[in-house]
Amino acid sequence: MSHTKKYTEVALHALKEKGYRITKPRRLVVEMLNTSDIALSAYEIRDRLEAEGEKVDKVSIYRILECLEENHLIHRVLMTGKVRKCQLEDEDHCHLNQADHCHHLLICEQCGFIEEVHCPGMNRIVQQVAEDAQFTVKSHHLEFLGLCQKCNSPHHKKTAAN
Ligand SMILES: [Zn+2]
Numbered sequence: 580m581s582h583t584k585k586y587t588e589v590a591l592h593a594l595k596e597k598g599y600r601i602t603k604p605r606r607l608v609v610e611m612l613n614t615s616d617i618a619l620s621a622y623e624i625r626d627r628l629e630a631e632g633e634k635v636d637k638v639s640i641y642r643i644l645e646c647l648e649e650n651h652l653i654h655r656v657l658m659t660g661k662v663r664k665c666q667l668e669d670e671d672h673c674h675l676n677q678a679d680h681c682h683h684l685l686i687c688e689q690c691g692f693i694e695e696v697h698c699p700g701m702n703r704i705v706q707q708v709a710e711d712a713q714f715t716v717k718s719h720h721l722e723f724l725g726l727c728q729k730c731n732s733p734h735h736k737k738t739a740a741n
Pocket residue numbers: 654664665666667668682695
């Protein structure tokens with residue numbers, strides 16, 4: 580895995596800054612999320628931890644995920660409710676408090692690979708929609724489904740068909 584330790588450090592540091600204690604369950608869940616490039620459910624996180632000999636109950640995992648989500652450290656896939664670490668949170672150009680800043684997911688329907696993109700133009704669209712509908716928009720959800728580069732390559736398609 581390419582980004583091995585960085586996410587764990589960034590996420591735990593962010594929690595500490597917000598005044599959260601770095602308890603063992605919190606650290607375990609963050610470390611588990613770091614190892615996965617695909618989205619996981621709370622059950623899957625619990626099972627994977629258990630396989631490593633660590634016991635964290637489901638309610639605690641739900642609470643930890645809620646906390647991570649509130650702090651923009653994970654993203655939830657709308658269709659499945661599963662979560663994955665935020666991949667962009669430590670980049671220099673990532674300014675979460677900017678009004679027009681969002682992260683959107685590109686989800687591969689074939690292999691589950693998820694890529695994150697910044698959508699700086701979204702704010703204008705949201706403003707337009709709000710204006711047209713006379714509606715106060717507080718948040719929005721948008722994700723893209725399709726095929727990742729790997730699953731879309733002709734070679735991969737051919738071998739998959741055989
Ligand atoms: Zn993100």
